[in-house]
Amino acid sequence: MNTRRTRSQERILSKLKTLRRSLSAQDLYLEMRKDRQGIGLATVYRSLDALKREGLVHVRILPTGESVYSCVLQDEHHLTCLECGRSIPINECPVHHLETTLQEAHHFKIYYHTLEFFGLCSECAKKQGRSDG
Amino acid sequence: MNTRRTRSQERILSKLKTLRRSLSAQDLYLEMRKDRQGIGLATVYRSLDALKREGLVHVRILPTGESVYSCVLQDEHHLTCLECGRSIPINECPVHHLETTLQEAHHFKIYYHTLEFFGLCSECAKKQGRSDG
DNA sequence: GTTATTGCAAACAATTTGCACCCAC
DNA sequence: GTGGGTGCAAATTGTTTGCAATAAC
Numbered sequence: 001m002n003t004r005r006t007r008s009q010e011r012i013l014s015k016l017k018t019l020r021r022s023l024s025a026q027d028l029y030l031e032m033r034k035d036r037q038g039i040g041l042a043t044v045y046r047s048l049d050a051l052k053r054e055g056l057v058h059v060r061i062l063p064t065g066e067s068v069y070s071c072v073l074q075d076e077h078h079l080t081c082l083e084c085g086r087s088i089p090i091n092e093c094p095v096h097h098l099e100t101t102l103q104e105a106h107h108f109k110i111y112y113h114t115l116e117f118f119g120l121c122s123e124c125a126k127k128q129g130r131s132d133g
Numbered sequence: 134m135n136t137r138r139t140r141s142q143e144r145i146l147s148k149l150k151t152l153r154r155s156l157s158a159q160d161l162y163l164e165m166r167k168d169r170q171g172i173g174l175a176t177v178y179r180s181l182d183a184l185k186r187e188g189l190v191h192v193r194i195l196p197t198g199e200s201v202y203s204c205v206l207q208d209e210h211h212l213t214c215l216e217c218g219r220s221i222p223i224n225e226c227p228v229h230h231l232e233t234t235l236q237e238a239h240h241f242k243i244y245y246h247t248l249e250f251f252g253l254c255s256e257c258a259k260k261q262g263r264s265d266g
Numbered sequence: 267g268t269t270a271t272t273g274c275a276a277a278c279a280a281t282t283t284g285c286a287c288c289c290a291c
Numbered sequence: 292g293t294g295g296g297t298g299c300a301a302a303t304t305g306t307t308t309g310c311a312a313t314a315a316c
Contacts, residue, residue, distance in 0.1 A: 007271085007314090040274065055253075088239055106212055108214075108250075117241075140296080157280085175298065176298070
């Protein structure tokens with residue numbers, strides 16, 4: 001792998017750093033177009049893929065199947081409702097410290113992890129109880 | 134939500150229980166067809182969606198974007214290589230005990246969680262080092 | 267000048283949806 | 292007989308790929 005980065009990769013990385021949040025490739029594409037920075041959608045995907053493989057951006061796949069990319073260093077975990085799809089961010093991350101152990105045990109260079117909880121939010125749980133009994 | 138399950142849902146649930154592993158909807162569709170159990174692909178998706186919302190099957194999305202379904206109760210977590218895509222299953226799960234706390238803190242009924250680590254396997258890390266410098 | 271990168275559009279694949287048919291109650 | 296469940300095929304959507312034009316070194 002090259003340490004060298006293409007112009008598009010630089011642009012995308014810097015955009016992600018500026019926005020400081022997770023974005024889908026499509027959203028990122030639109031964001032880059034809004035700036036006078038023309039770019040092709042394919043290039044966005046290709047660049048994100050390269051950055052991902054270098055460990056510079058983290059990828060999380062939403063329950064919709066859409067991938068979202070970020071370069072924030074802080075973990076981003078959620079409680080996601082299977083019924084309404086809403087996500088609640090959580091702060092806890094009991095996993096980070098495990099990475100070191102795992103890296104050594106499996107000879108595997110870990111860049112990041114994803115951790116997501118699924119279930120029912122209080123509102124949907126209420127509705128379900130109602131129609132159930 | 135109904136506690137009542139359709140015939141297709143029962144079939145799929147039982148198939149998942151028998152196979153005891155994660156399957157994509159497409160694979161499951163093929164498996165069900167192999168048995169003389171004709172079923173439509175759309176029905177597989179619809180049934181899986183219903184079972185998912187009842188918390189009876191767990192869904193994990195592969196890096197390819199494909200969803201895989203299972204009804205095993207044991208956690209299934211992996212180290213996945215961003216370069217070659219191979220996945221190594223891991224046994225540790227430092228998260229399970231957190232579920233109770235989270236449920237109470239957020240009034241959220243948690244059915245399951247996903248936890249995946251991403252990085253480079255030893256082989257790909259070697260290759261990268263080589264072409265890098 | 268040569269090679270890698272880019273943009274566009276077409277291709278692809280997983281999933282969802284519309285609708286007619288059928289089964290269970 | 293009615294309403295939900297089902298299968299099929301078409302539609303949708305996110306992503307990838309082929310290829311010619313272009314930029315970088």
